[in-house]
Amino acid sequence: MKVLSSKKILKYQYVVGLILFLVIISIMNPRFLTLSNFLNVFRQISLNSIIAAGMTFVILTGGIDLSVGSTLAISGAIAASMIASGVNVGIAFFAALAVGALIGTFNGFVISKGRVPAFIATLATMTLVRGYTLVYTQGKPISTGYEKSAEAFAKIGEGYLFGIPVPIYITAIIFALSFYILKYTRLGRYIYALGGNEEATFLSGINTNKVKIYVYTISGIFAALAGIIITSRLSSAQPQAGSGYELDAIAAVVLGGTSPSGGVGGVIGTIIGALIIGILNNALNLMDVSSYYQLLAKGVVILVAVLLDRKNK
Amino acid sequence: MNNVILEMKGITKEFPGVKALKGVDFRVIDGKVMALLGENGAGKSTLMKILTGVYQRTSGEMYYRGEKVEFRNSKESQDKGIAIIHQDLNLISNLTIGENIFLGREPVNKFHKINWKKLFNDSRKLLEQLGVNEDPGGLLGELSLGKQQMVEIAKALSINARVIIMDEPTDSLTHKETLKLFEVIRQLKKEGRSIVYISHKLKEVFEICDYATVLRDGMFIAENSTKELTEDKIVELMVGRKLGQQFPRIEVKGGETALEVKGLKNRYLNNVSFKVNKGEILGVSGLMGAGRTELAKTIFGAIKKEGGEIIIDGKKIDIKSPEEGINEGISYVSEDRKENGLFLGLSVKKNMSISALKSLSKALWKIDGKEEESICLNFVKDMSIKTPSIEQMIKNLSGGNQQKVAIAKSLATNPKVLILDEPTRGVDVGAKKEIYDIINRFKKQGMAIIMISSEITEILGMSDRIMVMHGGEIMGIIDGGEATQEKIMGCAFGIKGVQS
Incomplete structure (x- = not known):
């Protein structure tokens, strides 16, 4: 094994920061360093992590996706109503993902072919999809009901496999897949190129529109997956589910060292970013800090981390 | 030889792991054009960045108008009358020509309101001095590259620069614009200003420069009057060896x-x-x-x-x-x-x-x-x-x-x-x-x-x-x-x- 150079260590500053953070918290609160608490943290961050993984693809191209929270809500609502009417879990699952993919593809089209800035385009879809969710649900929660499939559906968010919550497995699969795509495939290479220099990417013979459509579609699918998990866990879909989730996802991505202007970063950073936010929340909870202060602390951590990152560059 | 207005002695610059400059000497003669030549990576830009205070040297000394000087940033060098015109001009295309000339140094009254009349009048005078007939209230972006270059020079004149560094100034100019630039350079010389001229185009060096300094691999190689140099000689100094045929055109039997x-x-x-x-x-x-x-x-x-x-x-x-x-x-x-x-x-x-x-x-x-x-x-x-x-x-x-x-x-x-x-x-x-x-x-x-x-x-x-x-x-x-x-x-x- 190669010895880590100082540059490499800098690159892993987040890991170092995270470990330091863990040590301090466990000294302050012994309850923190228990397996059950850890599984708890991981399950809590799974939603944000999955959305943030999709957001990483988008931000790497230099874009942004504000519509993920709304996508989560509509996908969950559609899954819930399908399950309630007795549809097979697999069909409901893929239907919900398809809805997410559709919204993402729509975003990608508007942004690439329509040449609308991503911020504006996804702001519009965010509002539009939230509006449609309210119309669809009549503003009321949709219960997954008591059909046979509801029981199976509940396992997605609530179930355990070998003592570990199912959402943790899903998160792991999503991150492995994202890592693979970004590191080893053509699409991954194109994503970094696009974020680094769009004009050069176009002149290199790459269909930049297609790459953009792909990343927003991925983001939409991941958001829908998060929608399925939360609906399963609550056994109902809330019309306001996912509000503000886009900001948590963006925070995790940027905290993980992915450049907001694109081209630099990756999903490993994002999982660490999501972990930092998750552990911070958990630790403050264990220490009985009020949720108002938690928000305050989260803001400070994000700001400090990003400033440190700037300084290193 | 005339008066030396600026002298850099034994300038060394180390970056982590790289020695970019190794004891470089560089002089600028009052009212003359000094060419600064060398291959890419020879240290020209590093040297100029040290001169203008963007970088700090590791060792060496700088003298300007007979005084030992120390520039901690580009503003300090500007205040002393050293201006640099970058290859990719540092102008803002959606501001007016006048605003560009006085950017950051706008004339203001005591309530900090910009005195537009003075700004545009002064700009007009500077542009006329350079033979440019443009309304300083016009947008910079609407000017040709040649004229934008003139705006940069006007900017240098507005701080009454004694030494003007031009980095590849003709890179994107047409032939006509280049000739116009040379005219202006000659005029600047007459006014007693000195020019540092960085270029890859040797023909231009012989046309407009009085002296040439050659760097190679971060080292000072030679300083000579251009009258004593030839193109071949300069190339040899720059690359450190004689070049064979530059353009080896080969004959290939006509294909389809x-x-x-x-x-x-x-x-x-x-x-x-x-x-x-x-x-x-x-x-x-x-x-x-x-x-x-x-x-x-x-x-x-x-x-x-x-x-x-x-x-x-x-x-x-x-x-x-x-x-x-x-x-x-x-x-x-x-x-x-x-x-x-x-x-x-x-x-x-x-x-x-x-x-x-x-x-x-x-x-x-x-x-x-x-x-x-x-x-x-x-x-x-x-x-x-x-x-x-x-x-x-x-x-x-x-x-x-x-x-x-x-x-x-x-x-x-x-x-x-x-x-x-x-x-x-x-x-x-x-x-x-x-x-x-x-x-x-x-x-x-x-x-x-x-x-x-x-x-x-x-x-x-x-x-x-x-x-x-x-x-x-x-x-x-x-x-x-x-x-x-x-x-x-x-x-x-x-x-x-x-x-x-």
């Missing part, structure tokens, strides 16, 4: 037509028709704005064509994007590698392979890493690209090596037609020769090459035929053997030549 363009039309082009054969270099000459780059991009699919045909190997093809262009065997090396040719944040390997990934990926779009690596290593060896490894970030390479990577990136797609747009811009003399050799090698293998260049000597030295454009039209296609600088310039200025 590889690319034919018929009546190409769009908003930049008017009825452009020509042919390129296999194993041939077609030089494309013309002034800035003649439509050369636009022609290349139209053939390549980056600009829409509105009429006309493109035929490759006898087959009419319809290209609507660079992606399709590459699929049909056309490859384009852009004129500005930093702006739209390379990905500065990515490695040498990832830059080289990006256009060729389709042929490198199997199932699930996974890239064949081993194959990719071996192709890249081959190019590095073949083109003698100087890089510690193919994982090195491209931005850490010298201009010449970056350009080689840009060419390799195109070649990796196995093109039938290779379009090179200004293949040696911003590349030092030694690397130029290597790039010419590379181009010739692919010519010999039967590739059809279109080479766009603003350097007439390069066009004359490399091309089998020379096509000259003006205003989006072809003014003439001249046989390489019969071409002269006069013929080409005649066509470039819009006088029809012989179509052959």
